[in-house]
Amino acid sequence: MLKIKPEEIKVLSNYIYNVSGISIDASKAYLLETRFGKLLEEEGCQSYGEFYRKAKSDTHRTLERKIIDAITTNETLFFRDTNPFELLRHKIMPEIIDNRSGRGITNLKIWSSACSTGQELYSIAIILKELLSRNRTHKISLLGTDLSDAAVAQASAGTYNKFEIERGLPREKLHHYFTPAGGNWKIKDEIRAMATFQHMNLMQPFVGLGKFDIIFCRNVAIYFTLQDRKKLFEKIAHALLPDGYLLIGSTESLTGICPQFVPKRHLRSIYYQLQ
Amino acid sequence: MTLLKILVVDDDPVTRTLLAKRLIREAYTVDTAEDGRVALEKLARQLYDVVLTDLIMPGGMDGIGVLEAAKRINIKTEVVLITAHASVDNAIEAMKKGAADYLQKPINFDELFLRLDKIRNLKMLIKNALDLGEAMDVTEKRSAETIQNLEIMVAGLNGRLATIKTVLLKEEMAPETRILFALDRLNE
Numbered sequence: 001m002l003k004i005k006p007e008e009i010k011v012l013s014n015y016i017y018n019v020s021g022i023s024i025d026a027s028k029a030y031l032l033e034t035r036f037g038k039l040l041e042e043e044g045c046q047s048y049g050e051f052y053r054k055a056k057s058d059t060h061r062t063l064e065r066k067i068i069d070a071i072t073t074n075e076t077l078f079f080r081d082t083n084p085f086e087l088l089r090h091k092i093m094p095e096i097i098d099n100r101s102g103r104g105i106t107n108l109k110i111w112s113s114a115c116s117t118g119q120e121l122y123s124i125a126i127i128l129k130e131l132l133s134r135n136r137t138h139k140i141s142l143l144g145t146d147l148s149d150a151a152v153a154q155a156s157a158g159t160y161n162k163f164e165i166e167r168g169l170p171r172e173k174l175h176h177y178f179t180p181a182g183g184n185w186k187i188k189d190e191i192r193a194m195a196t197f198q199h200m201n202l203m204q205p206f207v208g209l210g211k212f213d214i215i216f217c218r219n220v221a222i223y224f225t226l227q228d229r230k231k232l233f234e235k236i237a238h239a240l241l242p243d244g245y246l247l248i249g250s251t252e253s254l255t256g257i258c259p260q261f262v263p264k265r266h267l268r269s270i271y272y273q274l275q
Numbered sequence: 276m277t278l279l280k281i282l283v284v285d286d287d288p289v290t291r292t293l294l295a296k297r298l299i300r301e302a303y304t305v306d307t308a309e310d311g312r313v314a315l316e317k318l319a320r321q322l323y324d325v326v327l328t329d330l331i332m333p334g335g336m337d338g339i340g341v342l343e344a345a346k347r348i349n350i351k352t353e354v355v356l357i358t359a360h361a362s363v364d365n366a367i368e369a370m371k372k373g374a375a376d377y378l379q380k381p382i383n384f385d386e387l388f389l390r391l392d393k394i395r396n397l398k399m400l401i402k403n404a405l406d407l408g409e410a411m412d413v414t415e416k417r418s419a420e421t422i423q424n425l426e427i428m429v430a431g432l433n434g435r436l437a438t439i440k441t442v443l444l445k446e447e448m449a450p451e452t453r454i455l456f457a458l459d460r461l462n463e
Contacts, residue, residue, distance in 0.1 A: 250416075263423075
């Protein structure tokens, strides 16, 4: 595999930061080589410098999208770290239903802000389906966004291979909410129809999103610089309804990042609300 | 990972013995079965990493039968089929059913050992990935507990500091009273 030169590491990391907000430490040069080696070959580039210049001069941004797909970490699974989903089922949803009761049909908006290949949003959808099956007073809209077009495309297709399906999904849920599709599994239409997926870069201003009741922003800010994390949660604070809920990754913290959010504990989970 | 444990299934005693001998010489742990039924009994009793089976065998259970039984008993058992040239199509069908590989007769032992090395490497990679996943899971759970406790603790301390500041700034109170109130908040 082609070796990346020290001066190229800097140029390429800067480029990646500019297009994605992902901050790559200079000590992680191997990450650039393992993630881009194949793409470099496909593009017929003789060096990482050439690769960078090719990406930069591509007005259609085709290579930029491929670079983003390659550098984003799509590690995800159904019901990843069960606690947030238990929290949603047993605490957040009952509270929201309580708070909104008597207001007629209410619109409930939930956002999975770094949805990757869709497992998080579909896990949420499954829980809501189970909770609200007899309750017709809530109109639910679930939005999943991700920086990677490839991830968004897979999420939209709702198709998973046997490795993805085996991770985190209880067997009875698999048979209940998925149908076999040529060696893979496809999410059933009733769940698929609850969700919308679109491409979005969290580094850019949030346009036309409106306000949400619940925002999931888990395990994505870890790839950003401290300064960018502050900006991101500032924007998230504006995108959340006054009595809304924010869930972040289990090993993440908002201390010193965004004073507008107050952490609250429920059993083994923490969620955040606006002050 | 130790060397693979292999079950050799072949109705022909000469081939069976030859295979077993060569594998033992390469330090594999080897067991043999003369037909599908015996193979099935052995598979039910103990775990094998690899089953090396002839595709065509008399007595009601052929290589495909052994493959299906082995996979049913333990999905992690890998099955390599040995096939005559004429039955390559069947071997390919078998691979669709989950066989790891197939070898054509006459057996080239170098080729067999290479295939077994590949299976071993793959098994090691899968084990490493699972170990890593498990290690990450444990680390994530432990650090989540610590971080979440700290998060709540810091928020509590911040709240208390804010109250203390408010108390200390109450100009209508005598300084000593303010200090006493502040100390009270600290001792809460």
